[in-house]
Amino acid sequence: MIAVLTSGVALGVHVPGLLLASRLRERGVPAAVEVLERLLPPDRLAAVTASREVFHRDFRVARAGQRIASDPVAAIDAEAREELFRRWEASGVRTMVVFSGFWLDLVRHFTERTGRPLRVILCHVDSVASPSFRKAGAPLPGTEEVWLASRADTALPWTIPVTAEPPLDWGRREPRLLVHGGGWGMGTYRDRAAELASAGHDIDLVVHAAEEADPLRGRTRHFALNPTWHPWLDDGYPPLGRLLPGRSTSDITYTRGSAHHSSFDLSRTAHAMVSKPGGGTLLDSLWAATPLVLLEPSGEHESHNAQLWCDLGFGVRYEDWRADGFSLRPLEKMHRALLSAARGPRDLAAALSGSEVSLCSE
Known part of the structure; x- marks a missing residue:
């Protein structure tokens, strides 16, 4: 055992x-x-x-x-x-x-x-x-x-x-960005999601609570973890639900994968994840071959995570990406680098x- x-x-x-x-x-x-x-x-x-x-x-x-x-x-x-x-x-x-x-x-x-x-x-x-x-x-x-x-x-x-499934080809991915603040919904991710939506990007935003969703902001899709679930309640993966415009938060149907966490399925289809650089997010980035746009870290260990992902060519700091006009071209290069690295x-x-x-x- x-x-x-x-x-x-x-x-x-x-x-x-x-x-x-x-x-x-x-x-x-x-x-x-x-x-x-x-x-x-x-x-x-x-x-x-x-x-x-x-x-x-x-x-x-x-x-x-x-x-x-x-x-x-x-x-x-x-x-x-x-x-x-x-x-x-x-x-x-x-x-x-x-x-x-x-x-x-x-x-x-x-x-x-x-x-x-x-x-x-x-x-x-x-x-x-x-x-x-x-x-x-x-x-x-x-x-x-x-x-x-x-x-x-x-x-x-x-x-x-x-997952045993290979990463999705770049050309088959949805032109969306997955934005989240980790399991506790921390940091500047909601402000960054708003800025990216205003710049014309389609967003999948994982909010901390259903009440935080803004259904009026462009083509942003909102997702939330079930607020009644905690990791110490069971051994299942976190339940995730989509918030539909015009629907009550009580109407959300939360589902969870049996082999991996549901949010990973969003990262597989995205052009990038916009998040603080937690260790679990690095793992998702590698297995989805999805680049990271790095937000402000929470602690010294996450600062080192961010620097490592930049050094390996897998990520870019948000401020640097903004200075580049939020271009998708460097993200595709990072995707290729992640594909090569996954075999190591x-x-x-x-x-x-x-x-x-x-x-x-x-």
Whole structure:
């Protein structure tokens, strides 16, 4: 059994974990997803939800929150911790893939409790260590690390397949831009969507709440995540619905993919994604071969992600693209570069299902 350890505070961490679990199960490997917030008491979980709303409303607060984020594990009571450890023992967990560094203290205690060998793999979705890993301290001896993107090496060493379908040819794509603010809807994306619509671009805009849609703005299509869903409620992909003009928000039908997240289907058909550079967005960009137009990052790790995507020829900063007149020509060149790059990274699911050799030694 492989335990995939994610956190619901960022879909850019959680969704890659869901994708890894899906790819492992397709290969016949048992995999269970654990979301850290499921272990929190109700008051702490309510505080997480409240923080999400604050961060959405004020990007400056969100960026400050990255720097002062505290370890939530201290809030987990003994009973919840004991139940988790019993579940891991009963299911025979032998390998853990850690997507959030805040899990490491629990992993350390579980290892000490059982006294048996446990394979621990840290999976970094960002190109440098994210805040949770930086705050976690030194990993256990023998811990392996894999990077889906590496700023140090200007490379994409590993990947998690989003789909088995090849990227859509540039000529078959809709002349649209997908604009979003990550799972928590943070940053300047709505203002940028308005500017791009005024410049004549067709937009697919993922809003944080249905009430934020502006049905009067050109040929913009609006989408929203189901506001009642949270990553700690189930192991499914985020439910996404389209907001139709003139229809009540209560009429939205939310659907979700069974093999990958629904927003990826929008990125596959777009000429570019306009977004802050989270790790999950980088993964979508690679597998869709869709360039990134990079908005203001949320934290140092996203700044490094943005620079990496520019260095690799996969993205352009919004201000630079604006100075170029929002031309599609450089985007097509980036699409070609992404097509070539997709064959390079090693498949983490294939490696985990194929052998027990150290991932770091290959």
